[in-house]
Amino acid sequence: MGVVAGDGDLPLILANKARADGAEVYIAALKGFANQDWHGFETQTFAVEDMAAMCVWFHDVGADAVTFAGSVKRPDFDYFQPDNLAVSAQDALHGAAQQGDDALLRAVISIFEQAGFSVIGLDDIAPDYLVKTGLWGRKSAYGGTEADCLRASEIARTIGAMDIGQGAVVAKGVVLAVEAQEGTAAMLSRCAALPAALRGTQKNRCGVFAKWAKPEQDRRIDLPVIGMATIKAVAEAGLSGLVLEAGGVILLNPEAIYETAERLGLFILGVQAEA
Template sequence: MLALISGTGALPSVVAAHQPTPPIICALDGHKPDGLEVDVWFRLETIGTLLHKLVARGVTEVCFCGAIQRPGFSPLKLDARTMPLVPTLARAVKDGEDAALRAILGLFEKRGMIAKGAHALVPELLPQPGILTRTPVPQDIEAHIKAAEQVSIEQGRADEGQSCVIRDEQVIAREDARGTDAMLRGLCQNDVRPMPTTEGDPFGAAMDFVGDMLDDAADWLSGPVAEARAKPKGGVFFKAPKPGQDRRIDLPTIGPETARAVIQARLDGMVIAAEGVMVLEREKVVRLLDDAGLFLWVR
């Protein structure tokens, strides 16, 4: 028996539709997947009860799929089955997002459930290497890729996002906790970074926010980055897994909305890592890019 530990978006419904037996749909509170009825709602504070329910229902496999915003956590909402897990969760959260995901995955594995990536359950989500569009890649693409791969390494070390935008061999945008679409929107307008909310340390969160804004200002207001960012169009969107990340969870995904955002940002095209980025509604993505004269290279 398979259970989907679901976030928002279309990916959970795609995975569910390709299974011979309907899976159990488990969704984090506030994260309803598109087109699916949720069988079990849960919170981080009640994950122990979720584990108990899945074992009781004979679940042997789990798949983490869908987008999830960093959930809040209230000790007052902890239930009895989750209390013993708090030290494990606390250590993982302290070590960063990837560590937290691995720790949560480990809780399922300790109860005999095998974790499977969405791409393992639906192999066609991973396109074969090659140029999928009619538009060819630019001759200077390798210089862009070299810069983007360095960003990917840096983002992996910092436990940050999985995509960036390169223009004139300069990084003009990096994905952060707001996600890919927010990064691309920021190229089209003066996107305002949302103020983070932290129950435990609001002053520290505010200072982190100010520090991030000052770092951004230093990048955008001086040097070759500013010159590249000031240009009205052009550039390459790049997306790849963070080096060393567990590919059973949080494998990057693009879809039609990503393609539309890249088009609106007036970029030249998209490069994604072969065997590392899933593509939802591939035919629609290719059609949108073809109509706009952009390229998609699975590299």
């Protein structure tokens, strides 16, 4: 199995899980993004645009499936020149880039599939890292937040359907923030800078952060990820908890996240999307 690795903990988590399950794992580390310690794995470094070279190398080492993990900043497509890709594939990438991140990622998947690889997602490798339906953390903090959870989730799904972002913050019915290209960390930082009367405080918490996968996205790539830094940022913003799509959001180290949420006074609610 090949792993196209960007930034963060997820690529190493998936690689270790796949290897523990008996797979031979090969790492295409993206230059400028992959910052993990890949000692013990056969690894090559590639620029983001070197997709053709990645495919050749994965074929050479015998990989028949590929997964994508880790964050990568969106390239400037005014200067993005993929090496050795067919003109049709280059045109598809540039055209997709004008339609949003979801279309772009579908075009990337198509390049690897056309090269003969099966593209697999986290649910094929480590499904236990996906949010489950239920309530965790400081369960008592959930009381009185039902309306905010519903509204924040509705907004997150709506902006996701428009390929804008995957997260929203609501407190007492008021929309405090929606996520776009700045990402979750910057959005929560903006919330933390708002007046405490809007968002609550660490002693008197109020409001929720919702994170949902985009309704139409290919779930083999770019599922939203919640790590320890996000839990701490939600706490620092004075919010009461998180509402996450069950099966659509990844938790890095779930048990540690639940324990930290409990310690910080936050609830974590997993909700199944309606069919």
